[in-house]
Amino acid sequence: MTFSILNIKYSSPSVHWTSQPDCLAGSPIWGKTEMGVSKNSDIKRLFFIPFKWIILISIIIFLFSCGTKKEEKQAPEKPVQEKKVDEGKEWQEVVSSIAKVVSYDGDRILETGRGFFVAEDLLVTKYSLLNDATNALITPFDENNSYKVTQYVAFDRINDLIILKVEGISKKPVQLFSGVPPTAAKTIYITRPASKTIPLHTGKFLSYSNIQGNKLFKVSNSIRSGLTGIPVFVSNKKAIGLGYTETVDFKLQTLVVPSGFVADLLGKAESPKLLESLKITGNKILSETNSKIKGLLIETDMGNITIRLFNETPAYRDNFIRLTREGYYDSLLVHRVIKGFGIQSGAADTRYATKDDIVGWKGPGYTIPAHIVPKYFHKRGMIGSPRKPDTKNSQRRSDGSQYYIVSGRLYSDPELDELEAENNYKFSAEQRRVYKTIGGAPHLDGSYTVFGEVTSGMDIVDRISKVEVDRNWRPQEDIRVKRITIIE
Numbered sequence: 001m002t003f004s005i006l007n008i009k010y011s012s013p014s015v016h017w018t019s020q021p022d023c024l025a026g027s028p029i030w031g032k033t034e035m036g037v038s039k040n041s042d043i044k045r046l047f048f049i050p051f052k053w054i055i056l057i058s059i060i061i062f063l064f065s066c067g068t069k070k071e072e073k074q075a076p077e078k079p080v081q082e083k084k085v086d087e088g089k090e091w092q093e094v095v096s097s098i099a100k101v102v103s104y105d106g107d108r109i110l111e112t113g114r115g116f117f118v119a120e121d122l123l124v125t126k127y128s129l130l131n132d133a134t135n136a137l138i139t140p141f142d143e144n145n146s147y148k149v150t151q152y153v154a155f156d157r158i159n160d161l162i163i164l165k166v167e168g169i170s171k172k173p174v175q176l177f178s179g180v181p182p183t184a185a186k187t188i189y190i191t192r193p194a195s196k197t198i199p200l201h202t203g204k205f206l207s208y209s210n211i212q213g214n215k216l217f218k219v220s221n222s223i224r225s226g227l228t229g230i231p232v233f234v235s236n237k238k239a240i241g242l243g244y245t246e247t248v249d250f251k252l253q254t255l256v257v258p259s260g261f262v263a264d265l266l267g268k269a270e271s272p273k274l275l276e277s278l279k280i281t282g283n284k285i286l287s288e289t290n291s292k293i294k295g296l297l298i299e300t301d302m303g304n305i306t307i308r309l310f311n312e313t314p315a316y317r318d319n320f321i322r323l324t325r326e327g328y329y330d331s332l333l334v335h336r337v338i339k340g341f342g343i344q345s346g347a348a349d350t351r352y353a354t355k356d357d358i359v360g361w362k363g364p365g366y367t368i369p370a371h372i373v374p375k376y377f378h379k380r381g382m383i384g385s386p387r388k389p390d391t392k393n394s395q396r397r398s399d400g401s402q403y404y405i406v407s408g409r410l411y412s413d414p415e416l417d418e419l420e421a422e423n424n425y426k427f428s429a430e431q432r433r434v435y436k437t438i439g440g441a442p443h444l445d446g447s448y449t450v451f452g453e454v455t456s457g458m459d460i461v462d463r464i465s466k467v468e469v470d471r472n473w474r475p476q477e478d479i480r481v482k483r484i485t486i487i488e
Helices: 041-073 088-095 259-266 284-290 314-326 413-423 429-437 458-465
Strands: 002-005 008-011 098-105 108-119 122-126 135-140 147-149 151-156 161-165 186-190 200-211 214-219 230-234 239-248 251-258 295-300 303-309 332-338 342-345 382-384 403-406 450-456 480-487
Touching: 088 186, 098 122, 108 230, 108 239, 108 259, 122 239, 122 259, 151 259, 161 259, 200 251, 214 239, 239 259, 251 259, 284 314, 295 314, 303 314, 303 458, 314 450, 314 480, 332 458, 342 458, 413 429, 450 458
Parallel strands: none
Antiparallel strands: 002 008, 098 108, 098 135, 108 122, 122 161, 135 147, 151 161, 186 200, 186 230, 200 214, 214 251, 230 239, 239 251, 295 303, 295 480, 303 450, 332 342, 332 480, 342 403, 382 403, 382 450
């Protein structure tokens, strides 16, 4: 009788062992590689049957132990925890170049954040900390003195950056990192030392990607809100940019505005201007200048559209011209097209959008109070401002940058009657005449602000309004606003 167990061949009356495992070589269980009948026949009779099972059990135990060791080797590495360590004088020069930033509107405190010096008397921080400010206090990490700031030399609303002019101070500028750090590179930010110990908060670089319309770095460091604008470094003590925390896709993430944008902005620095000039409203001189502008030219992938803005809605006129001067609208998508209604653009999250991105949700960080002028209604060719629905926006405030152009359709009297009943709104005789002969979007009247009109290029609007769209009304093929320029 002959049978085999794994690589063991057993026969009677003699036993032959083959394929002896290296890890069991020399084991008392295995003995010699070839065995005849045991000299001790009594032992053979006692252990002949159990011996087979001893061998089998031994092999099973061996294989199980090997597998366990393999699993132990593949155990996942524990995530690196953020640390606070003291690097001594090595980071002291960097500490002196970082500062606390507190913004004010007059004497009223607005925001608190951080910034760092990019020249001896120039400090970069987040624009959103100062867009409604008249002044700010800058307190370097290595001093107890605060310096009042009332001027800036450059700002970038798109990347949320501003460079402030700090009088009466001279600091060594932070060196800027060029390019994109390698994945998993160590990232560091510093909080103000309370003693000789310099607190270094470490993490690692995760990615460089398009996040809500901006090119940003992602890092694993945890940055609380009061530290917005803090410089994030790599090991060579060069800053990769300004760090902050924001909720993205329902998850709190730490993001960094890349230092490349800081370097670009520094290269555009001009003579100092008052912070107060950045405020959205209240600049009477600028408003007077804007009232004399003839129009604006919107250049798209499908052709040009010329518009004019109404002086009866000055806040909307000044805001649109302001964003145009900043280049805010350049390269944004026409992200919404609805046949029988119109086309829509101006969303900041479309600048770097890919095909699968859900867009149309990001503005410049502020809204504008509704300003509905009865004589300007939604006839064909009118320009209006979108907003969130009444359930989330009881004051009907408009988005700060988005706009739509009405292509519209013709309406009958019964349809207009139905809209009056639904919206509790009464159309004038002129509105009815226009909607029946020229067309428009009457369902928006009385609820959305109209602030301009197309003076030429409605054929381009009509062409765009007929393109194929997806289920979110985004064109299947991207259509971009190349640029908007002012016609003086």
